[in-house]
Amino acid sequence: MVDWVRLELDVKKFDDADFAPYLQKAQAAGNRLRRWPTWAKDQNTDRRSTN
Structure with a gap:
């Protein structure tokens, strides 16, 4: 078993x-x-998926 990658x-x-x-x-x-910068500026997006 691998403990890390x-x-x-x-x-x-x-x-x-x-x-x-x-x-x-x-x-x-x-x-x-x-x-990331594009996603972060999107006012309709939070940390959860919107789809």
Whole structure:
């Protein structure tokens, strides 16, 4: 059993094009992915999901 997981992202090697199909599928399913500043400024959003 694993007690912890350490995830790291090498931003110099990261290619977001690899994840485009997954992003498109998530968006097609009705999910909205937003950056934190955009989410935080949305006056109609609190910490709970609105969907």
